[in-house]
């Protein structure tokens with residue numbers, strides 16, 4: 001009896017230890033539960049941006065390193081073989097996060113159950129083509145794909161339009177997918193935003209990650225306005241305004257702006273091909289920040305449906321500074337706009353209003 005009593009304490013301790021171990025294992029297992037995969041559509045996936053973009057998505061650059069993904073890739077019939085090749089390479093890369101790949105030329109199959117749609121496919125402007133002719137081809141592509149997305153994608157699908165004219169293609173998509181919340185349809189100006197960060201970091205010989213809060217206003221075209229009036233640099237000793245550190249308003253108001261506006265053309269000149277890796281990377285940044293949020297005190301540029309903020313006409317897709325939280329973007333309010341900026345913001349808005357009426361004339 002005495003022996004049993006003396007055994008009681010160690011047994012209770014052992015029991016407690018075992019129970020604690022079970023609880024820790026349970027919590028650990030719970031924390032390690034794999035997330036449900038997110039389905040991402042990339043249209044124009046056999047093209048050069050698509051080829052750079054899909055491996056980035058499969059590696060977690062878009063949705064995070066612990067988010068499994070299923071990738072749907074859409075292209076047109078003449079690119080079907082090339083698309084098959086991209087699928088083979090995705091399989092060969094054995095990405096642990098990649099839970100499935102669909103490569104198709106069927107727009108309905110491509111759009112089924114999609115949570116995020118990155119619209120890269122479109123009709124490029126060829127030599128000798130009128131603006132209206134290119135617009136007309138893209139309007140009919142975006143009208144058809146809007147309907148397919150509306151019918152077959154997840155109801156809260158987030159859409160990023162990359163293909164040019166990106167702002168107006170996004171507007172057409174919004175018009176022809178009326179049941180999608182208008183906040184879910186955006187276009188890519190993050191590449192221009194990143195180019196602006198890159199130019200400032202080169203000029204100051206600092207890391208691009210230390211520069212923040214540049215703004216791209218307006219159209220993803222040569223009328224866009226890259227604005228550094230509110231941009232800062234983290235000097236390690238507090239934030240300092242970019243204007244103060246650069247100390248050269250002539251450069252900031254002229255060469256800097258035209259360099260960012262013309263960067264796409266300069267890359268074509270150098271590569272004999274348009275930007276692809278930087279465009280793919282910017283598409284990942286755009287969706288990443290939209291879904292997972294912008295860091296505190298930081299904004300990014302996104303082409304979104306104008307609500308009239310900053311005197312921009314409502315009813316166009318215009319690039320604004322935005323912050324994102326819980327999967328929703330909001331336009332940063334209350335920034336001071338000087339006369340120089342006002343004129344440039346109005347000029348790019350005017351171009352978008354003209355593009356909108358050209359697009360609408362193509363629908364008739």
Ligand SMILES: NC(=O)c1ccc[n+]([C@@H]2O[C@H](COP(=O)([O-])OP(=O)(O)OC[C@H]3O[C@@H](n4cnc5c(N)ncnc54)[C@H](O)[C@@H]3O)[C@@H](O)[C@H]2O)c1
Nearest residue numbers: 044046047048049075079121122162163164166188191279
């Ligand atoms: N917003 C930006 O910052 C930005 C930056 C760079 C390029 N772009 C634009 O992105 C687009 C793609 O550029 P790219 O270099 O990959 O071009 P690309 O020509 O290499 O690829 C485009 C792909 O789209 C496909 N396609 C054409 N019509 C389609 C349709 N109806 N459905 C699905 N796919 C279709 C083509 O077959 C091709 O594979 C272009 O419009 C380009 O101007 C935008």
